[in-house]
Amino acid sequence: MGRIDLVVPAHLVAGLRIPALAITTGQPDNAWVDVPISGWAFLRRPAQRLPLDPRSARRARRYVQLAPWRLPISLVIFLVLAVVDDRSGHTISDAAMVAVFVPIGVLSRPSLGGQLPPQTPSRDQHGNLRIPNLPITVAQQWMNLNPGVTTTDKPTPRPYARSFYASWSAGLILAAVTLGLALANDGRENFILLWSAVPVLFVAGCAAALKMIPPGYIHLERGNDQDRRQP
Template identity: 50%
Template sequence: MSWGAGPVIERVDIVIPESAVATLRIPALAITDGTTDPQWVRVPLSRWRLNPGPALRLPLDPRTATRVRRYARLAPWSVLADLLVLAAWSLFALTDLPLGVRGPALAASCCGMLWSQALRRGLPQQTPIRARSGELRLPEVPVEVAHQWAGQNPGVTATAEPAPRPHSRRFYARSAAGLLAAAVALAAVLANDGREDHILLWMLVPALLCASFATVLKTQPPAPTGPVRRWPPGFA
């Protein structure tokens, strides 16, 4: 399916105004792959695992629905798991305990990190994102499904435009400056404190510099990766 002239766009984002969320009519097509017999699952509107907040009941393919349900069961416990990982890693890196104690601590921290990463994959790419303006955005929805959403809900649009940054340019600029200042200050302290500091503290300096550089890049709006189309055509 195409939108007039130009190449076919396989997946687009659905943009839902805040005023349309309460009266939203959701087609019975999976937002993941267009399955016509989907399973309806409550998907959180936030990726915060401790307090995900409200959720939206969405149609998903069976495999994705199973992963989301598992995520909902395990997510509240993941914060505790992360704390245990931090404690185990600190036990390994910051103490002089025997290797028989530090070894299992390292193994436990690695297993915990792998489990945490696997849990984060429980939410699909189509998880709704709430913008600062209040609108919802469902990323990477099949074009045919997006057309159904837009056709049944006035004001809802389908677009291939990249999503805006979640924060303002000033926020990212100030954050980058703060990270850079922290890196410079930490390097100065480590170089002049007259003692042998732990290697992890020195590793933190380039990490802060990299984080500052990455944050600077976010001061620019995201560039489209392909041709931009909107549906309905001409919707502003």
């Protein structure tokens, strides 16, 4: 089944007419779900109501219900462990860490914690709505019902300007360096999760820096076996 991205101009989003075909499979057997389009896991709004196949709909609803709670629960657990570690003066055992974080990892599985479909829409800097990876037949139905809606095979543009990613990259890397130096020079044995935050912040900063590169700018091409055998 051929697939393509659909682009809805900003001025057409409010009055959008959506065909009753699942954007995931193209089948008429569907369920309507409010799919978040913010890009942030803990935000349920804004959302776009879309038809999904029953399996994807169940996972999307479960994700929408649970995702906003994952971050605050993880932060609370982190703070509790940090306080216990600081007050008791003893390093928390590996077994205790496993007992706490394994359930969180289990809930991250799509079959349990839910998952948004690959067709989750997003908005660009101009407010245009982009729905990726639609079956071509479904995309054609959208265009028939909504003149002005188009398709594209170009890479999805970044939702924010390059300066946004540059600022976040610099801030995250600076935070990683500052935290690492503070932990290394405070003269005490620190909570292991604090040390874990150093590479996490650094990697997040590098990831933000990579987002300054336009989508599709870097291409990795592989030659065929015959080309590789040629001197």
